[in-house]
Structure formats: C-alpha cells, structure tokens
Amino acid sequence: MGFQLRSRSTIVAGMLADLRAMGAPLTDATVGSVNRSILESVGTEVAALEQAVYDAAVETLDVGTFKNFQFAQLPATSALGKVIFTFQATTVQLTIPQGTRVAVPGAPGRTYAVMSDTIIPPSAVTALVPVAATTSGEDGNTAANTVTTIVDAVPMTNATVTNPAPFLNGLPAETLAQRFNRFQNFVAGLSQATIFALQSAATGVAIYNPDGTVLETVQSATVVENFATTPPGALTMVAVYIDNGAGFASEQLVNLVSQHINGYVDGLGHKQAGTAAAGVTCTVLPVVPQPVTVNVNITIGRGYDAGALANGAVSAIATYIAGLMLGDTFVVQAANEAIMDIPGVTDVQNVTPVSNVVPQAGRRITAGPITVQCGVIIAHG
Numbered sequence: 125m126g127f128q129l130r131s132r133s134t135i136v137a138g139m140l141a142d143l144r145a146m147g148a149p150l151t152d153a154t155v156g157s158v159n160r161s162i163l164e165s166v167g168t169e170v171a172a173l174e175q176a177v178y179d180a181a182v183e184t185l186d187v188g189t190f191k192n193f194q195f196a197q198l199p200a201t202s203a204l205g206k207v208i209f210t211f212q213a214t215t216v217q218l219t220i221p222q223g224t225r226v227a228v229p230g231a232p233g234r235t236y237a238v239m240s241d242t243i244i245p246p247s248a249v250t251a252l253v254p255v256a257a258t259t260s261g262e263d264g265n266t267a268a269n270t271v272t273t274i275v276d277a278v279p280m281t282n283a284t285v286t287n288p289a290p291f292l293n294g295l296p297a298e299t300l301a302q303r304f305n306r307f308q309n310f311v312a313g314l315s316q317a318t319i320f321a322l323q324s325a326a327t328g329v330a331i332y333n334p335d336g337t338v339l340e341t342v343q344s345a346t347v348v349e350n351f352a353t354t355p356p357g358a359l360t361m362v363a364v365y366i367d368n369g370a371g372f373a374s375e376q377l378v379n380l381v382s383q384h385i386n387g388y389v390d391g392l393g394h395k396q397a398g399t400a401a402a403g404v405t406c407t408v409l410p411v412v413p414q415p416v417t418v419n420v421n422i423t424i425g426r427g428y429d430a431g432a433l434a435n436g437a438v439s440a441i442a443t444y445i446a447g448l449m450l451g452d453t454f455v456v457q458a459a460n461e462a463i464m465d466i467p468g469v470t471d472v473q474n475v476t477p478v479s480n481v482v483p484q485a486g487r488r489i490t491a492g493p494i495t496v497q498c499g500v501i502i503a504h505g
Contacts, residue, residue: 129174135167136160190303195310197303198328201338203257203264203294204370207236207271207287210250211280218244218279220253225275226285233263236271236291239340239374244280254372257294260337264294268442289491290446293343293369317401319347325384325399326366326408331377340377343369344450348485362406365486367450373410382408411450414483415492419475420463422498428468430498437463437472437496445491454481454489463496 130138140153140163153160190197207226220242228234236255244251255271257264271287298306306327312320323345330341350361366373366381385406387398400406418441424433440462448454456479460472483489 129178130171132164132167132171135170136163139163139167190307193307193310195303195307198298198306198330198341199338200260200297201293201295201330201341201343201369202260203236203262203266203291204239204254204340204368204372205236205287205289205291205293206252206254206370206372207285208250208252209278209280209283209285211278211283213247213249214244214280215246217246220244220251220278220280223276224278225258226255226271227273227275228266228270229273231266231270233259234266234271235259235275236264254370254374256339257291260294261296262294264291266291268439290443291370292443292446295343295369317399317404319349321399322347322362322364322385322406326364326381329377329381329384331374331380340368340374342366342373342377342381345381346451346486362400362404363486364406364408365411365450366408367411367488369449371411371413371488371490378408378410382406409486412484412487413490414481414487415490416445416454416481417476417492417494418459419495420460420497421473421475422463422469422496423471423473424468424498425470433466433468434496434498436466437469437498438494440466441494441496442491445489448489450486450488451483452489453483456480 140160152158153163189195209220220238222238222241224238226236226238235258237258239254239256242251242253266287268288268290269286271291272285274283274285306324309320309327310324312318312324326342326345328342331339333339344367346365348363348365350363364381364385366378368374368377383396383398385399385408387400388396390396398406420437420441422433422437424430441459444459444462445454454477456474456477460474463469463472481489
C-alpha cells in the first residue's frame with residue numbers, strides 16, 4: 125500500500141482506537157478534555173512530521189537524480205537581439221563601445237547593452253549591432269521598433285536607434301519539466317559522440333556577467349553529419365549549429381561550445397575531454413539566418429482602420445517568425461492564424477509563400493520583407 129498523508133483528526137482517532145484496544149482506562153476523551161488535548165498535540169506533531177517526510181521524498185524524486193549527476197537548473201536568460209543605428213555618414217572609422225546602452229522609453233528594466241565593440245567603416249550610415257538586456261528573464265522582451273532611446277553617448281552624428289524585430293528570447297529560470305526534458309537528452313547522450321550527446325553538450329552552455337547572471341546561452345542546437353561530402357579516407361566532418369535564441373551566436377559562445385564538444389587544455393595544463401569521437405572533426409558554427417519574404421492580402425470589416433490593421437498584421441507575422449527556433453518550419457497556417465487573431469481582420473490570402481518553408485540544415489527562419497495589402501493601404505516591414 126502506498127504512503128498516504130493523514131490528517132490530525134485521523135491520527136487522533138487512530139490513537140484513541142489503539143488505547144481502547146489495549147484496555148487503557150479513558151475516563152474522558154471528549155473534545156476539550158485533557159486526555160484528548162494531549163493526543164491532539166501529539167497528532168499535530170505526527171501530521172507535521174509525515175508532511176515533512178512526504179515533501180522530502182517528493183523533492184528527492186524530482187531533483188535528487190539531477191544533483192547526483194550535477195545537472196544544474198538553467199537560470200533566467202537575458203533577451204538578445206539586434207538594433208540598427210542610423211546616423212550621418214562619417215569620413216573616418218568609428219567604434220560603438222561594448223556596454224553602450226539603448227532602451228525602451230518609459231519602460232524601466234528594458235535597457236540593453238551592446239555585446240561587443242562594433243566597428244563602423246567610413247561612409248557608413250547604418251550599423252546593425254547585437255545587444256543584450258541588462259536584466260535577466262522575460263522583462264527584457266519587447267516588441268519591434270520600441271528600442272528608440274540611446275542612453276549612452278555614441279561617436280556618430282545625429283544618431284537614432286530602433287530594433288527592427290521583436291526581442292522574445294528572454295526566459296525565466298528553467299522549470300522542472302524543462303529540466304527533465306533536457307535531462308532525457310543528456311542521458312541519451314551519455315555514450316558520447318552521438319547526435320544526442322553533441323546537442324546536449326551544446327545546449328545550456330552560457331556566458332555569464334560578472335554578477336553571475338546569464339549574458340548569452342545556447343537555447344537550441346542541431347547537428348549536421350556531412351557523410352556525403354567527406355572524401356574517402358578523410359576525417360568525418362560534423363557541424364554543430366548553435367542559436368542563442370535571437371537568431372545568432374557570438375564568437376565567444378561559439379568558442380565555448382567548441383571547447384565543451386572537442387575538449388581543451390585548462391589553465392593548469394590538464395586535458396579536459398570533450399564529447400566528439402576520436403577521428404571526427406566537429407566544427408561549431410553560429411546559426412545561419414534564412415529570411416522568408418511574406419506577402420499577404422487581408423480583408424477587414426467595415427469601420428476599421430485599414431492602415432492600422434495592415435501594420436498590425438506586419439507585426440503579427442514578425443512576432444510569429446521571431447518565435448521560431450533553429451530548425452523550425454515556417455507554417456503558413458500558423459502565420460495566417462496570427463493575423464486572424466487581430467480584431468477586424470476577416471480573411472487572409474497568401475501571395476508568398478504559398479506553402480510551408482522548411483529551413484535548410486543549420487538554418488533558422490527569419491523575417492525578410494513583409495508586405496500586407498489591405499485595399500489601397502500597403503504596410504511594409
């Protein structure tokens with residue numbers, strides 16, 4: 125029979141029954157009597173003890189195995205993305221320093237820092253720059269074209285900034301269910317050198333800020349085995365593509381994952397084994413964007429603002445695409461449903477693409493030009 129928690133009243137009733145069965149003289153066991161009060165006090169302690177034992181057992185079943193394998197829970201991650209600086213052309217090379225901050229106006233906590241020094245060549249008028257939220261978790265997520273404030277001074281003249289795509293990859297700390305799913309892949313890869321092992325070795329590798337929060341982490345990874353292109357007698361070539369959730373991966377993150385997979389020599393000169401098999405060249409690469417051009421016609425109800433709904437449809441498509449991860453398929457029906465969720469839209473007709481788009485190996489679907497036509501109103505994204 126399984127373990128079952130008992131209430132205080134059940135425990136007290138059981139003790140009274142035991143005492144009567146033993147022939148113990150109970151002159152008064154009514155509620156409020158001294159005898160019953162003593163038993164109720166003991167029952168309260170026993171119930172609390174049973175609850176504590178139960179809670180400990182549940183925790184052991186849930187996380188005990190993780191602790192034995194030193195399989196730590198992933199902390200909250202910062203939202204990442206790219207912003208575009210637009211400015212007056214210059215005749216000299218300029219640098220946007222690492223740590224330069226931009227922000228969403230009027231939104232405390234939605235501040236983002238440039239991830240690495242960005243070189244601006246002479247004559248350039250725009251710069252696409254990776255940034256990361258300065259706080260971890262979902263609070264750093266924001267819609268497209270909302271990061272419009274330059275907090276710190278930049279070397280360009282008449283500079284403005286915006287984020288062409290939404291930031292949606294800021295995540296809270298890993299849940300127990302997510303940790304369990306990742307642990308399953310970890311166990312499947314314990315034999316080493318398998319696809320599961322390489323993916324598990326890459327996923328969750330993180331770069332940390334000085335305060336211990338996560339700056340950048342691998343949110344998804346895929347393995348491509350290039351048997352068909354490997355010459356006879358040559359080392360087998362395996363590619364591991366990684367994605368930080370924003371459709372790219374920094375050079376520092378790529379190098380860190382490469383160490384986990386291929387092994388490395390630590391600062392004391394000790395060799396640390398990797399996950400790749402001997403004789404296999406395993407190359408870690410950042411995810412490759414695969415832009416998709418979207419053209420749709422929408423029908424709206426009478427009395428609605430055609431321009432506002434067209435712009436809303438552009439935003440809905442961009443948000444849907446931003447939520448796709450490495451290897452995810454662009455599903456036309458899902459994109460259409462995102463548009464149909466907008467109040468006032470009564471129908472959607474696809475022009476392009478006319479069918480689902482499956483990304484090539486190591487690629488992630490990203491937003492290309494988005495055009496939504498509604499009567500004579502055209503919105504571009």
